Amino acid sequence: METPAPEVRQQVLETLKYIIDPEVGLNIVDLGLVYSVQLTQERLYIELTLTTRGCPMGATITTATQQILQKRFPRYDVQVEVVWGPMWSPEMITEEGRRQLEQI
Amino acid sequence: MSTAIASNSPSKWVVLPHYAFSAVSFLGLCLLLLLSTDAFGGHYFHPKLLTLTHVAVLGWATMVIFGALYQLLPVVLEGRLYSEKLALCTFAFLGTGTILLAYSFWFFKVGLPMHLAACCLFLSFLLFNLNLIQTARKAPKWTIEADFIVTSAVWLLLTGFIGLLMSVNLSRPFLPQDHVHYLQLHAHIGMAGWFLLLIIGVGAKLIPMFLLAHVEGTKQLTWSYNLINAGLGLFIIDHLFLHTPLLPLYALLVGGGVGAFLLFLWEAKKTRQRADLDLGMQQTFVALGLLVLPLLLALVVGSGVALPMPLLSSLYLVYGLTVFLGFITALILGQTFKTLPFIVWMHAYEDLVGRYKTPLPKDLYNHSLLRWQNISYLLGFVVLVTGVLLREPQLILAGAIALTLAAVLFTANVFHLLLHKVHELKPFPYGNARP
Numbered sequence: 001m002e003t004p005a006p007e008v009r010q011q012v013l014e015t016l017k018y019i020i021d022p023e024v025g026l027n028i029v030d031l032g033l034v035y036s037v038q039l040t041q042e043r044l045y046i047e048l049t050l051t052t053r054g055c056p057m058g059a060t061i062t063t064a065t066q067q068i069l070q071k072r073f074p075r076y077d078v079q080v081e082v083v084w085g086p087m088w089s090p091e092m093i094t095e096e097g098r099r100q101l102e103q104i
Numbered sequence: 105m106s107t108a109i110a111s112n113s114p115s116k117w118v119v120l121p122h123y124a125f126s127a128v129s130f131l132g133l134c135l136l137l138l139l140s141t142d143a144f145g146g147h148y149f150h151p152k153l154l155t156l157t158h159v160a161v162l163g164w165a166t167m168v169i170f171g172a173l174y175q176l177l178p179v180v181l182e183g184r185l186y187s188e189k190l191a192l193c194t195f196a197f198l199g200t201g202t203i204l205l206a207y208s209f210w211f212f213k214v215g216l217p218m219h220l221a222a223c224c225l226f227l228s229f230l231l232f233n234l235n236l237i238q239t240a241r242k243a244p245k246w247t248i249e250a251d252f253i254v255t256s257a258v259w260l261l262l263t264g265f266i267g268l269l270m271s272v273n274l275s276r277p278f279l280p281q282d283h284v285h286y287l288q289l290h291a292h293i294g295m296a297g298w299f300l301l302l303i304i305g306v307g308a309k310l311i312p313m314f315l316l317a318h319v320e321g322t323k324q325l326t327w328s329y330n331l332i333n334a335g336l337g338l339f340i341i342d343h344l345f346l347h348t349p350l351l352p353l354y355a356l357l358v359g360g361g362v363g364a365f366l367l368f369l370w371e372a373k374k375t376r377q378r379a380d381l382d383l384g385m386q387q388t389f390v391a392l393g394l395l396v397l398p399l400l401l402a403l404v405v406g407s408g409v410a411l412p413m414p415l416l417s418s419l420y421l422v423y424g425l426t427v428f429l430g431f432i433t434a435l436i437l438g439q440t441f442k443t444l445p446f447i448v449w450m451h452a453y454e455d456l457v458g459r460y461k462t463p464l465p466k467d468l469y470n471h472s473l474l475r476w477q478n479i480s481y482l483l484g485f486v487v488l489v490t491g492v493l494l495r496e497p498q499l500i501l502a503g504a505i506a507l508t509l510a511a512v513l514f515t516a517n518v519f520h521l522l523l524h525k526v527h528e529l530k531p532f533p534y535g536n537a538r539p
Contacts, residue, residue, distance in 0.1 A: 018458050022446065022462075022464050023314075023446055023465065053182050054178055054179040054181070056112070056113050056450060059111035067458065090316045090317060090376075093316070102379060
């Protein structure tokens with residue numbers, strides 16, 4: 001039975017929470033770096049950003065996103081794109097992220 | 105597939121030796137300080153004080169700044185470092201030059217060893233400038249932080265050039281005015297041109313990042329850049345050609361530049377998402393507080409107020425101490441534990457992200473050692489400065505002992521980080537579990 005798209009989207013976000021920004025200590029979803037998750041029949045397309053242009057973690061985050069999703073969702077062709085619009089700002093941290101930051 | 109985002113970070117063998125050399129230099133500096141308590145009773149042109157100053161500015165501060173910059177330049181300039189080989193040559197010349205210069209000053213060998221040292225250091229600064237400018241030329245977007253960093257490197261080269269001329273002048277006098285006159289020029293270009301501009305440029309990028317803050321616009325930074333360069337430029341022209349009594353005005357301009365930077369940081373602090381400051385950031389704010397001391401002293405010393413000669417001599421010494429062992433040392437002690445753990449972490453764990461439960465950079469060093477390092481440092485600095493002001497050798501010795509303790513704790517923690525090994529890690533199951 002095929003998993004409905006909204007459920008897959010939720011699973012994608014849950015999976016991406018395994019990727020932690022080492023400096024902040026928050027996962028990339030709650031840090032607000034994942035801008036969009038799009039799903040078609042065969043393709044899983046992720047738009048994400050980085051906290052700053054030239055971020056030394058850029059390659060690590062995109063590669064990890066690609067690898068982790070490909071392993072978790074093998075039937076999809078996973079595509080990850082880094083975008084800069086809008087530029088990330090700390091206001092994009094989720095409520096859950098803010099709660100975690102207070103505990104760090 | 106993913107869009108290619110290539111890592112711009114240099115090899116760890118380019119960056120980490122700088123941190124190792126710098127930590128050992130700080131320890132060496134404090135041990136030499138223990139042997140130099142008798143040197144703080146007179147003029148600052150003293151072999152032991154010159155040794156201490158140059159070990160502090162070259163082996164300790166410039167060395168770690170070079171290393172950190174090789175890691176940071178790709179972030180600020182959004183591209184790879186122009187040449188890692190050039191960076192290693194720069195390291196070799198800076199290391200050799202520092203050791204030779206320390207030997208030359210300590211034993212006051214003003215001939216060949218000092219000339220060789222000065223040549224090594226000038227070459228090192230020249231290669232550093234070449235690497236930096238070639239990297240900057242390819243930057244897709246120019247920022248005010250890049251302005252600060254590139255300009256500071258040019259001031260460093262000029263500092264090194266004046267140092268080279270002075271090293272020759274000591275054995276074969278040829279400069280038209282007395283040696284101390286050029287020493288003042290050399291010191292102030294180094295302090296305001298190299299260290300201050302560089303620290304502001306790097307701090308403007310890193311501090312908001314560490315605080316998770318977002319500052320709209322860079323107006324304060326532009327003011328800071330212009331005021332500091334104007335103050336320094338006018339000071340150089342005046343010192344060389346005019347000899348007016350306007351020194352406090354130039355100090356005020358530089359002070360205004362620092363004030364503009366502090367306003368920028370205040371804005372950052374207001375918008376920060378992180379409520380608590382870790383030990384590294386606490387120490388960074390201690391350093392920024394200490395920055396006020398040399399600015400006030402520059403105003404007092406430069407104003408020409410009639411002070412008893414012994415007090416004036418002590419104030420000159422304290423002025424230098426507040427810059428090198430105060431502001432700059434405090435900043436490095438704090439920022440090392442914001443930058444080095446991340447660099448070590450990245451080289452050890454970046455390929456394991458998302459697949460294994462990895463430690464975080466803050467888990468890689470000993471927080472207790474860092475806390476005691478910060479306490480010991482601040483205590484040592486206050487006692488040392490008090491001892492120098494009161495010309496009290498016992499206090500100077502006590503301050504030097506506390507600073508040495510801080511250096512031991514710092515070096516132990518740095519090498520603990522540098523020698524970090526990856527232990528067996530637990531793979532993630534990728535279920536519905538929360539990380």
